[in-house]
Amino acid sequence: MKIVFMGTSSFAVPSLKALVENFQVVGVITQPDRPAHRGQKLTPSPVKKMALELGLCLYQPEKKSQIEETVLKLKPDCVVVVAYGRILTKEVLGIPPYGCINLHASLLPKYRGAAPIQRCLMAGEKLTGNTVMLMDEGMDTGDILRQESVPIDEEDNLLSLSEKLSTKGAKLLVSTLKDWFEGKIAPTPQDHQQATYAPPIWKEEYRICWKASAQSVKDRVRGLYPNCYAFLEEGERIKVLKVRVCQESGEPGELIHQRKFQVACGENSVEVLELINPKGKRVSGEDFLRGYQVKKLR
Template sequence: MGTPEFSVPILETLCQSDFKPRAVITAPDKPAGRGQQLSSPPVKIIAQNYKIPVCQPKTKEELAKQTLGFKPDIILVAAYGKILPKEILDTPKYGSINVHPSLLPKYRGPSPVQFAILNGEKETGVSIMLMNEKMDEGSILGQEFIEIEKDETARSLEEKLSKIASKLLIKTLNYWIVINEMPKSAKNLVLPQQQDNSKATYTKILTKQDGKIFWDKSAKELERQIRAFYPWPGSFTVLKTSADGQNKFSNLKILEAADSDLKTEKELGEVFLADSQELTVQTGQGCLIIKNLQTEGGKPMSAADFLNGHPEIIGMILQ
């Protein structure tokens, strides 16, 4: 079970191993783009390439009926986005296993990669765990660590974690199935590691509004936000312009930036050119140097190109 890009390398690795899935369950197709054409989840496309049956339930009842109809020996979940009921979790002979991109019990929930970057973590990782009815609270079967690079974005980190998860999952499945075939007396020698719930932290579902930039934050915080929320939900500020006596407000998305310890007497959110001639904004502590951005409805561009077309931004106060 899975839906987004994070699940794709995991599914491909399973398909090329001794654990090729009998079926794939993913989210329904959704309208996308300006034309609102139906778009298939990435996992569905991969499954079809490997000629694996695909189910896209729309209700809890459909999910249970379709899942249990396959009489699975094991259920594997990677970013499916739904909490599975007990009747599904308890059915497989070898249990239900989840791949989670954090070092549990830290960063339980739907956005662990983004929040690890946002909070300035130096490392994160992947956890393979047995599932229960609660969110990401199951016992750990395996974990692997990875350092978070200084320029890491959510996209680049997810790609790395997905590759790590693919290898770790195969390794975990191999020993987990062997353990389950052992006599009960031998099974007790290798127990899954229970999580310490007192150390648990949680994430939330991100919305577009979470990407709003508040200029009273420090430059370091904002630089992390921009990387953490790239590509979704993105980080934006509001640009106020005037024409024919009327104010116009538009979103300006910041795609890449760097923090600076530069001290000035500028107002919060004020745009200026630093001595390096780079597009710079005053923050609550330090300054943010804009590298790449995107106007509302426009294409991504460098700050230099934007400045060439919009020199009037110098001196403006971003909101």
């Protein structure tokens, strides 16, 4: 079977490697290089780096029409999409005889959309998973081919859960494709009444609101790792990497203890265990308090 792979982020890399080991990947489509980091230097996607390392034919179309032209030229039996970041047109969806198949990091129809891993962690979920589905014109609305549940550990954050789901998802994708090509799977329509959504993260969501409950603060820190932040009273910014929930209460944002970096929330409090200080150094909460006088966060 000839496969065209579409992907962009690091989440897609294990799937690309697994497909190369099991099928004939005739081309890889990824998004154009984008400015990144402080210098805003054009940076290739993780999928581009891996495709070049594997010696695969690489394409970076800008326009929808160029995506269609590329797929038509490659004549794949199937298009596989993992974290590509663009919605495919009806024309592209209709090209491959075995359809366009997507690996999505949630148990659809729950958490349709761009940020399923972040949103499920922020919601305090205990269980998530991967879905392999047949794509249609909607956003993650296509028929399901196969699903696999993955438990969320108490200390999982965006990084650890993404790695777990991407590794397990690659294996699920390969086994599903093999059975799909052999006619062993009957697609199952989603129950649209049960659908929930995972929209992109807004930049305002990275700032911690201390009026929220301690558990909500912890789930936000986990789900948006490593980018949640708060301000010291003088206006300096810190990034909060890891917290634990404590039972003591106080005025939201105030430090409850001077030796432990324990901050009151709207309900209970959190102890900040790890953070990045205003100088950009990763430190423990206790070490941070040895160098900074903190009475309140905002």
